[in-house]
Amino acid sequence: MEFRPLALVFPVLCLSVLGAAHATTAGNSDGTERWGYVEVRPKAHLFWWYYKSPHRVTTPTKPWPTVLWLQGGPGASGVGLGNFLEVGPLDGNLKPRNSTWLHKADLIFVDNHVGVGYSYVEDDSLLVTTDLEAAADMITLLKALLKEVKTLESSPLFLVGESYGGKYAATLGVSVVRAVHAGDLKLTLGGVALGDSWISPEDFASSYGTLLFEVSRLDSNGADHANKDAQVVRQQIAAGQFRKAQITLSKMLNWIVVNSGHVDVYNFLLDAGMDPVAAASASSPSPPEYSRYLESKSIGDTIQGAMNGAIKQKLNIIPKDLVWQAQSYAVYYALINDFMKPRIEEVDKLLSYGVNVTVYNGQLDVICSTIGAETWVQKLKWEGLKNFLSLPRQPQYCGSVEATKGFVRSYKNLHFYWILGAGHFVPVDQPCIALDMIAKITQSPALALS
Incomplete structure (x- = not known):
């Protein structure tokens, strides 16, 4: 595929009504791209x-x-970050990406939830407060997409979530299965992939002290301090005090960053350079600077200009007064009471429904550490868990060099990938093995890259 300069691509516009959801759509004249808005609620x-x-x-x-x-x-913003900085056809400099996942699948990016990126609400009271509410919006979107993107009728759909997106993917996956079984959604769910995903906050919080001590970013006193904070997080979650648990976690991460020589919470081999965790207080806790970190890894702040310039011009349907931001803190705080709730039960449901579930984790991640991921997987009630845990891992290779890039363990419909040399953002840090992995997850019929 030849990707022409963004500002020169002429979109074909149309306005249509899709069931109860109003949709404004556009696309390239050759059909290689489509994009649009769906009014999922008034x-x-x-x-x-x-x-x-x-x-x-x-x-x-x-x-x-x-x-x-x-x-x-x-x-x-998935349309900005996942698309241009991770797996889409163009990188942050709007140049072709050699490792785009388009080699193995069609791609859909959504600015979820409403209020994120190019998505918007006309009243902030319409922002979702739970992942379940967001999943209901996405079901409405998928119904509209089935009419706009005809390939979805015959193409198995794989939900791939990164970080909190993985936590959300577990909830959405359950909602999709139920909608399909009820006859409300006519598509095939091929699987759900959870990448460095915030599935069990207490298990990740409990891992920080041990992990950072073992890699020499904290001493034994620091590890003890982190472990005591983690115990408070566990107690608050057990008591259903999710907002308090989030405040404790923010304070804990701030303390860890300061006392580890400013470890990068997305890759423990790196220093943050600037504190990746914004100052937190009991009245105003802040999340890790997820979006700012991802931007800084690739192209600095230029994606901000592109999303509000050439890309917005190409799309031609974005409201003129809408300013794209990599991160919506209004959306983050609207979900504050859902943030620390685990989604292990939803993963169990997916497995019991027979859905293929893949967990993948970067070796160097802290915020969603591999230790934490292994711990929550062991809490699954799935009947195949004992057999899964008893199996040996298989080494994974990529490219012409016979170097181990990761490991995988699979049993029935559960798969776990350990990705070596990667932090929180696996497709950024290890694009080759990430592309190979998504081909295996989707069972893509595409030929191997030369």
Whole structure:
């Protein structure tokens, strides 16, 4: 596929009504891209962007897959960050990305939830306060997309969530299965992939002291301090005090950053350079600077200018007074009472429904550490867990060099990837093995890259 300069692509516009959801859509004249808005509730608008793969092939046993990317934060823009800084066809400099996941699947990016990125609400009271409410919005969006993106009728859909997006993907996955079974949604859910995902906050908080002590970023006194904070987090979660648990976690992360020589909470081999965790207080806790970190890894702040300049011009349907931001803190704080709730039960439900569930984690992550991911997986009530845990891991390789890039363990419909040399953002840190992994997750019929 040849990607022409963004500002020169002429979109074809249309306005349509899709059931109860009003939709404004546009796209390239050659059909390789479509994008648009769906009014999922009165005055609440979700923005989506679909890319059709130039490598699309179909066999009788392996239909071409579609990946729906769900960004974290919560409140970070998938259309901006996941698309241009991680797996989309163009990078942050608007140049072709060699490792784009379009090699293996069609891609859909959504600025979820309403109020994120190009998505917007006409009244802040319409912001969602739970992942379940956000999932209801997404079901409405998917119903509209089935009419706008005809390939979804025959293409298995894979939900891939990163960070808080993974926590949300577990909830959405359950909602999709139920909607399909009820006949309200006519698509095939191919699987759910949870990348460095915030599935069990207490298990991640409990891992920080041990992990950072073992890699020499904290001494034994520091580890003891972190472990005591984690115990408070666990007690507050057990008591249903989720807002208090979030405040404790923010204070804990601030303390860890300061006392570890400013460790990067997304990659323990790095210093933050600037504190990645904004100052927190009991009355005004702040999340880790997820979106700012991802921007700084690639191209500094230029994505902000592009999203409000060339890309907005290309899309041609973004409200003129809307200013794209990488992170919506209004959305983050609207979800503050849901933030620390675990989603292990939802993963169990997906497994019991027979949905393929993949957990993948970067070796160097702190905020959603591999230790924490392994711990919550061991809490699953899924009947195949004992057999899963007893199996040996299989080494994973990528490219022409016979170097181990990761490991995988699989049993029935549960799969776990350990990705070596990667922090929180696996596709950024290890693009080759990430592309190979998504091909295996989706069982893509695409030929191997030369």
